[in-house]
Amino acid sequence: MVKVALINPGKSQRFAVQEPLNLGFLAAYLEKNGAQVKIFDQLSGQDVPALLNDFKPDVAGITSTTPVAYDAYAVADHCKSRGILTVMGGVHPWMFPEEALEHCDIVVKGEGEKALVDIALHNKRDRVIEGGYIENIEEIPFPARHLMDMERYLYCKKYVPYILHLPYVPANAKIIHILTSRGCPHSECIFCHNSFKRFPYRANSAEKVIEEIKQLKKDYGIEALYYVEDDFWTDKERVVRISELLIKEGLDKIVWGASARVDQIVGTEPEILNLARRAGCRSITMGFESGSPRMLEELKKGFTIEQAHEAIRLIKKAGIIVHGNIIVGGPGETLRDAELSREFLKKTSIVTPEIYIFTPYPGSQVWCRLEAEQKIDRKFDWRRFNQEELIMNLSNIPTKALNKLRSKMYLSYYLSHPVYALKFILSALKHPVSTADKLVHTLKPVFKL
Ligand code: B12
Incomplete structure (x- = not known):
């Protein structure tokens, strides 16, 4: 079974106020299509290199907004150096696919559920993939919260005071x-x-x-x-x-x-x-x-x-x-x-x-x-x-x-x-x-x- 690690990058824990729902949707869709998935959240303090070491994924999917772009690129460099097929998505890589491709193998623009399944399970390898949008969002299962450290997010008010x-x-x-x-x-x-x-x-x-x-x-x-x-x-x-x-x-x-x-x-x-x-x-x-x-x-x-x-x-x-x-x-x-x-x-x-x-x-x-x-x-x-x-x-x-x-x-x-x-x-x-x-x-x- 193909193994996919989805990673939420970043170090500033004041942003770790909620479960990464975007990765949750991607994970749920991948699971529905037969992949083995794990979600690693660097933003909430998880040690991503150690977790990758244990899991040994075939594919890494990294999300990025603009302020965490460099953290995302550092994670992508790490994944690539270990021979993992590295995919990036989210608003920043969408805007700057060329910049992101200096650190990863594939960039997905737009909503990534279907594109990531194509990459992980059907060997799609275009450098830039247009994900477009999913018309009927009911076909996407609920976010895969079972793959997240929910104790951390359920009690987010204990960890981050200014929510x-x-x-x-x-x-x-x-x-x-x-x-x-x-x-x-x-x-x-x-x-x-x-x-x-x-x-x-x-x-x-x-x-x-x-x-x-x-x-x-x-x-x-x-x-x-x-x-x-x-x-x-x-x-x-x-x-x-x-x-x-x-x-x-x-x-x-x-x-x-x-x-x-x-x-x-x-x-x-x-x-x-x-x-x-x-x-x-x-x-x-x-x-x-x-x-x-x-x-x-x-x-x-x-x-x-x-x-x-x-x-x-x-x-x-x-x-x-x-x-x-x-x-x-x-x-x-x-x-x-x-x-x-x-x-x-x-x-x-x-x-x-x-x-x-x-x-x-x-x-x-x-x-x-x-x-x-x-x-x-x-x-x-x-x-x-x-x-x-x-x-x-x-x-x-x-x-x-x-x-x-x-x-x-x-x-x-x-x-x-x-x-x-x-x-x-x-x-x-x-x-x-x-x-x-x-x-x-x-x-x-x-x-x-
Ligand atoms: C919830 C939310 C948060 C949450 C969680 C952030 C997160 N990373 O998910 C919190 C409260 C932490 C947050 C904080 C901030 N946020 Co905010 N947030 C949102 C919000 C409202 C929803 C995000 C969401 O879940 N969307 C729904 C999912 C389905 O869409 P998505 O995230 O785009 O993901 C899809 C695709 O992009 C793609 N995709 C995403 N990642 C990947 C990865 C791979 C591998 C693939 C293949 C595809 C893929 O597939 C996903 C599923 O379809 C968005 C606005 C929006 N509606 O998107 C702003 C938004 C993401 N936030 C924004 C901003 C600016 C911030 C802050 C800087 C604000 C601040 N000063 O506090 C911080 C930055 C924090 C950080 N570390 O990135 C901007 C980002 C703009 C930019 N260019 O960076 C947005 C777009 C809103 C805006 N102002 O325009 N945010």
Whole structure:
């Protein structure tokens, strides 16, 4: 039987907040087709060379986002040096197949389930394979969590203190991440991977979602879950059906959070939000990105500030908390725009916001624009594409001020929300190592002036 090792690379454990679902899908599909598979997670601290030594795979599949590209290449070099057929996939190799091929044998662009089966079981050996997208995602089995160190992920809150999207989950609760749809109905946001993927929105039926949750309850006794997909609220009928089934099947004690677009929430009947609340929904995450109407247009978010406020009002009224993201330093952003974002955070009751520095990810609309304007420096250090460090100042804010902005905004938020600040400090005291890691990354841009 052909042996395949799937590897999640990276060293910064603050990112090891959830099970690598993409590898889980690839593994499940490979297993369904008759391969023997193991998943190795370097990001959560596993010793990949030792595990490879024990397993002796025929094929290694390595995933990579941009900030972990060098870690992924180091793993790929190691695999190749041991004579293992080495395949890479994920957003970064997809954008830079030539760069990746300096370290691996094959690059898969797009969704990799079918391509990896072709490689591992049918000896397909093209250097670059177009994976495209899978139309009916129900043909992919549930992620192969049985191949993962689930104790580590179920108790992720014990290991990584700042999992900001999980404020509704009690510290010792068993949490699982789940992905029941792929694609986003709105592919215009200028910084997002969807602008080059342009894969249509596809979703598992409500029945299939419930089947997975039942399985997770049986296998792991989960108490909380989070839907990581781009927009859980796109298909409201599906949300209603899932909520009804959760209640009917007695699964409504499992608390959950999910992502949404502002414009999907605006116009949602309050009864649907109330129903979701009864079915266990406790948090909705939205990419607000800015408090400035001008910046929302620049980022092509497709909604207005008024709609953002309305979405927050509707969610809060249903007794659900709002979690959200803000981006600072977008193209043309001024200090006045940033001030509007700071005020937005201060005034609205967004719980544990995530504040990022605008990052021109390869393939995104903004990247393509910069490329056309010949402003792309090919010698980028990919490690810095972590949304915590400034890659290029595209804003009208002086670089010195922009570097400080993220820390300042966090400070301002926590000063105006002392209860969250206290929770944050207590959590930090319990996790000194991760706290130091987080602080270094937040303050690095400030002191590098
Ligand atoms: C869940 C998630 C996370 C999770 C898990 C990350 C992970 N590695 O899976 C966490 C919270 C840890 C995370 C962190 C970050 N994330 Co994130 N995340 C996502 C999210 C929302 C879903 C990922 C997912 O499961 N997708 C569904 C699966 C089915 O798709 P997929 O991952 O692309 O995998 C398919 C194909 O790419 C391919 N494939 C992937 N790997 C491989 C390997 C092989 C061998 C083959 C053949 C094929 C293959 O087949 C897979 C199955 O079809 C995506 C957005 C999205 N919708 O994809 C962003 C996304 C991946 N994240 C992104 C970013 C920027 C980050 C952070 C930098 C943010 C931050 N500062 O915290 C960090 C980086 C962490 C890291 N170590 O990589 C960007 C990456 C952009 C880029 N060019 O790097 C994305 C695309 C969102 C965006 N902003 O556009 N993230």
